[in-house]
Amino acid sequence: MPTGYTAKLEEMNWDLKRWLVECLSRNFGMLVMLREEPWDLTEDQIRELLVKEQKDSYHRERVDEYRAELEELKSRTEEQWIQEIQNECSANRDEYDRRKAELVPKIDAYQQSLETLREWRKKTRDEEFRNFLKFAVEQLEMVENEFVLPTPPVYPAPDTSPEEFANRRISVCSDNLEYHEREMVAGDKRCQERFNLFVAWAKYVKILP
Secondary structure (H helix, E strand, O other): OOOOHHHHHHHHOOHHHHHHHHHHHHHOHHHHOOOOOOOOOOHHHHHHHHHHHHHHHHHHHHHHHHHHHHHHHHHHHHHHHHHHHHHHHHHHHHHHHHHHHHHHHHHHHHHHHHHHHHHHHHHHHOHHHHHHHHHHHHHHOOOOEEEEOOOOOOOOOOOOOOOHHHHHHHHHHHHHHHHHHHHHHHHHHHHHHHHHHHHHHHHHHHOOO
16 A cells, blocks of 8 residues: 555656655655645745745744834833823723623632532431542532632732833833744744755755666
8 A cells, every 4th residue: 555655656657856855855854844735846836835934934923013013112102101001901900800700600609519519428428429529529629729709900000100111011022022033033044954955855866866
């Protein structure tokens, strides 16, 4: 029974050099990102995809986004930052109130269920059934931290200074930008190494006797 690779060799009319370059190379790191691509790609199409991978990288897109965001943040006026603080405080309070309203009935139901199970276990004399109920109690106790009221929002406080708020937002954005810039450079290097390896492999195969 042919494998995915050997089946392609038959389709390529046993053209070993073409098969080595366009097909078998997908098994190795240089073309690992193309494993889900169509199997009928030519060498030129493979090269185009390797270049495209570098240009369309996730981190490159994030770098563009954070550069634009950082520029916008640095251009804001004090009045805009004051409005931003007010908006975020309001949004945080609304989210806290929403989560609290959502959790209160669940917490009541959880606590009532836990108390009921504990009471049933106390009243049960059959040792095996007590163990069943003990297990049920333990299951609920394991998720106790999921049924607690959310912590009220503490930042930004309504009296947070615009300067402090701006510096924190700009610092976070700058850190994100630096991270994605580093990853972009590292990713570009990996893409270039894969591209160079594929080109070298293709050249080598062509000179095989």
